[in-house]
Amino acid sequence: MGFILNEMQSSNPQMNAEKYSSNYKMRNTPCSSSNKLRTYKADLHVHTVLSPCADLLMTPGNIIKRALASGLDIIAITDHNSAENVEVTMELAKDTPLHVIPGMEVESSEEVHLLCLFNRVDDLLKWQEIVYNSLPDLKNDEDYFGYQLLTDLNDEYAARVDRLLAVATGMTVEEIVDKVTKMGGLVIPSHIDRPYNSIITNLGFIPPKLKFPLLEVYKGTNPQDLIKRFPFLKGYSFIKDSDSHYLDDLEPMMEFRIKKVSLEEILLAAREKDGRGIILKQVKR
């Protein structure tokens, strides 16, 4: 893999300009165990260099640095059908104030994108095995789709993933919700109002029996406008993420008012339980 790194460094001298630095403040409060409500700026949809469509500067170290600089307290790493850069991101963020939620953006057999989030990385890695077994056995064409890169604790490119990741798995939306929920994870349909790879576009509706506690809307969308277009969305709770593929995309689009960082607290926020809540950034039109 050394040659890839050298090739990329030489072809793009700015490549390593934003490398991870360990000069972050240490966690100063045990906020994860506090019983008081606190506001966290959050982005639950971030791609790394493992996603072929992501920019080559989207290394975990660069993402952590930029996320902190933009004021984020929580990010979820959600690469396409893979979680192989999650552990390294969590390790690099360990001594920073940034919370990293282990996740993945899975593509169903209907080509619907779904964020799958877990409290524990071990559960996510078990889920990854299921996803890998469900992916078609195709090789990535780097020239066509882009690089799928793993990084190490020095935030350098360490390996490439050869199998094609950005493709539909063999699991239906319903199967994904069923399996992930049983494993203790949370499924949130991605960018539901996008004209492709979205549950509304691809299925035409949201199966009520799947009981999604949260739906992700596109950055520029006001959920109230969307409900006018799609009245069946009434009663749902919404999140808004950056779906970052470039460092410049990383900016907080929402805040959680919760007691600690966990999926359970986020679910309570979706129900506005005991003062908790989700505040979406308003986008001017």
Ligand SMILES: [Zn+2]
């Ligand atoms: Zn997507």
Ligand SMILES: [Zn+2]
């Ligand atoms: Zn995405």
